[in-house]
Amino acid sequence: MxxxxxxxxxxxxxxxxxxxxxxxxxxxxxxxxxxxxxxxxxxxxxxxxxxxxxxxxxxxxxxxxxxxxxxxxxxxxxxxxxxxxxxxxxxxxxxxxxxxxxxxxxxxxxxxxxxxxxxxxxxxxxxxxxxxxxxxxxxxxxxxxxxxxxNKSHLLDYQTKLRSYRSALRQLEGLRDAQAEAEKEQDYNTFLFQELKQAPLREGVIEELEASYEELTNVESILEQLAGSHQLLTHEEVGIQNLLSNLRNNLSKLSGYGPAYADLSQRIQSVFLELEDMVSEIEALQEKAEPNPGLLEEVDGKLQLLYALQKKHNASTVEELSAIRDELETKISRTESLEMEIDRVQVKAEEDKRELTRLAGELHKRRTALAPELKQKLEAALGDxxxxxxxxxxxxxxxxxxxxxxxxxxxxxxxxxxxxxxxxxxxxxxxxxxxxxxxxxxxxxxxxxxxxxxxxxxxxxxxxxxxxxxxxxxxxxxxxxxxxxxxxxxxxxxxxxxxxxxxxxxxxxxxxxxxxxxxTVEERVVELAEMLGGKTLSDSAMAHAKQLLN
The missing domain is CATH 3.40.50.300 (P-loop containing nucleotide triphosphate hydrolases)
Structure with missing residues (x-):
């Protein structure tokens, strides 16, 4: 109060x-x-x-x-x-x-x-x-x-269920709008996804393909340089490998004369072994490197596809293309699952509606039973x-x-x-x-x-x-x-x-x-008397005021 x-x-x-x-x-x-x-x-x-x-x-x-x-x-x-x-x-x-x-x-x-x-x-x-x-x-x-x-608790139950029902209807409307919008884009999204799915989207793939492209494009020059290098290393008379072998033999004879000579001999031995590995690797590269127009065309095709996809999707890396592919897959999957979600929410809305109908019926029943009592109370009180x-x-x-x-x-x-x-x-x-x-x-x-x-x-x-x-x-x-x-x-x-x-x-x-x-009581008498008869207080007004108070 x-x-x-x-x-x-x-x-x-x-x-x-x-x-x-x-x-x-x-x-x-x-x-x-x-x-x-x-x-x-x-x-x-x-x-x-x-x-x-x-x-x-x-x-x-x-x-x-x-x-x-x-x-x-x-x-x-x-x-x-x-x-x-x-x-x-x-x-x-x-x-x-x-x-x-x-x-x-x-x-x-x-x-x-x-x-x-x-x-x-x-x-x-x-x-x-x-x-x-x-x-x-x-x-x-x-x-x-x-x-x-x-009806306070009954009305509260009804209004709680009404909020749930209205929420389900709003959710249903949103899902149907999303479904309609998704269906418009479904075919295009599927095409984009398949295009990205077929592309070799793995980390470092562009760098690998570019390296292969350079190698295949310049295979004649590579073979020529490898052959020249192999000749320099293995020529019977002036080849670096033969000369180094002679040097190794000379220093090997000195290795017994002290640590300094032994160390020098060991170092030459290491260089000789490294040179042998280089000769083997050059020979392996010579066997591997050969003109392959078909492979060159395949590598170029993959590169051009990746370049085109990057431009199409405004992506600067393969990782970005992979993220776009995954996002498209999610959209496609979401579109396919929307129907199930719509069915689920539809069932929820129908359940809420049935319960709302029951609760509203209970309210109607209780109100109908009370209406005659309200009518009687109002009419009796207004009669007075x-x-x-x-x-x-x-x-x-x-x-x-x-x-x-x-x-x-x-x-x-x-x-x-x-x-x-x-x-x-x-x-x-x-x-x-x-x-x-x-x-x-x-x-x-x-x-x-x-x-x-x-x-x-x-x-x-x-x-x-x-x-x-x-x-x-x-x-x-x-x-x-x-x-x-x-x-x-x-x-x-x-x-x-x-x-x-x-x-x-x-x-x-x-x-x-x-x-x-x-x-105060006295002031109330005066106030009531003035309300009865005006500012001029008469005995009758004062008496009437006291009577009202009593």
Whole structure:
């Protein structure tokens, strides 16, 4: 419940601090005194969009702070989900800076307006004339029946399954789009893949082929140089091998004369052996190297294929071509597996649909069973509010569409007069009738919904006399289960409050300020007398005011 409200530098409010208690509180004041300003400030701290024009002093920031006692209302999960520190005495604060920027805090932690609004909706239900129009909307009407039917868990199960079903449908649509797109490219991707698959894509292949191409292209020159080299090495008289053999023999004779000669002899022996290996390798190369136009053509063909593929796929290496080949293979495989995936998701969607249909049917059954009770409660309560002939016709009509609330379209029709035609509330009910119907519905909801605080903004407009007494009594009864505020112009309603607050203006000749204070019993008598008979207090007005309070 709301325990304290501070408003600084907002509209006509300079600095306002008010404490509130549990039970039923009424807020009164002359027209134009600033009750709407007070309500506007409270709305800001609950997450309403800010307007720079609301700053009283444009050079100073506006601060609005509200303290709530929230321990009984099970809000720990909401705090946890938004990474906020939970405190049974929670403080909501809103700041509007001269620059126009707005900041919001919960227990001194910065939050977005969405989070502030999300918590605010769980703390206070501010009923305005605009909200009365919700009464004519199908979703609100279903909310009333669901509250009485205790459908919260059933509705949660339905909405959870609805999210799953819609997700499956979106996934199915995406898969079918992907399949259609993939099928357009399937033939081309398959052609590209086969082309790359047949190419010799291995690391270093281009370098190997280029080396082979150079060798095959220059085979005549290679054979000529190898033959000349072999002649130089092996000529019987002047060949390097024979000369080196003679040198080896000479030095071998010296090897016994000391380490230096032995080392030199060993070195010549190593050179001789290396030269023998070179002769053998040259001979092997001579045998291997031969003109091969067919092989040259094959090597050239492979090289040209690789060069063409690199250009076609804008790849600079064979490794990049291999990656493109693997990617194409994945695409082709994915296209082939899409049908299986579509079948799987289709089965999931159909299962969700069957379960949704069952859950929606359960909701429809529970709502249908509750409709007569809601009709009886509404008509009985409105009879006490001067509408003895008010009658409702409540019908639930199943549709083929899965809505957020089920598959029911609610026909919530009203007739104010006996024998009169039924019609929608929007067309049939007057503003005063809508207010009374809304009050009755809120009083019914208060028994089933755990809401800490509700604030009625002139819900008693258009009624008077005994009806206003009854409306005050209804709000008084509601306050046994929740904190109730009523902004009112009617003394009959104001007197029903456990507490009464007055909004008024002060004018010191320079500036006008809106103030608010809690009235004592004596002050309440005077306030009620003025509401009854004007500023000139008559004995009868004072007596009537005391009678109302008693």
């Amino acid at each position: 709301l325990t304290h409200l501070t408003i600084k530098n907002y509209a006509l409010i300079d600095d306002l601090a008010v404490n509130f208690d549990r039970g039923f509180s009424t807020i009164t004041g002359e027209t134009g005194a600033g009750k709407s300003i007070f309500l506007g400030g409270l709305s800001l701290v609950l997450g309403k969009r800010a307007d720079l024009s609301t700053l009283r002093d444009k050079s100073q920031k506006c601060t609005i702070e509200a303290v709530f006692h929230i321990q009984p209302y099970g809000l720990e999960e909401l705090f946890k989900n938004n990474d906020l520190d939970y405190d049974p005495e929670t403080i909501l604060r809103r700041e509007i800076l001269p620059s126009g920027k707005s900041r919001a805090f919960i227990n001194d932690s910065p939050v977005t307006l969405d989070v502030l609004s999300q918590l605010g909706e769980r703390l206070i239900d501010i009923h305005s004339q605009h909200q009365t129009l919700e009464l004519t909307e199908n979703e609100f009407q279903l909310k009333v029946i669901d509250a009485l039917a205790d 509010l001067g509408m003895p002939n008010a009658s409702f016709r409540i019908e639930l009509r199943p549709t083929d569409e899965f809505l957020s609330t089920g598959t029911d379209q609610l026909a919530f029709e009203f007739s104010a007069n006996r024998g009169g035609d039924y019609g929608s509330l929007k067309k049939i009910a007057s503003g005063g009738e809508l207010s009374r119907i809304m009050l009755v519905i809120k009083s019914i909801l208060a028994r089933y919904e755990q809401l800490p605080t509700i604030m009625f903004d002139e819900i008693d407009t258009g009624v008077s006399g005994e009806i206003s007494n009854k409306m005050g009594e209804i709000m008084q009864q509601m306050s046994s289960k929740m904190q109730v505020f009523s902004i009112t112009h009617l003394p009959q309603v104001a007197s029903k409050g456990d507490h009464q607050y007055k909004v008024f203006k002060e004018d010191d000749g320079k500036v006008t300020r809106t103030k608010m204070k809690k009235l």
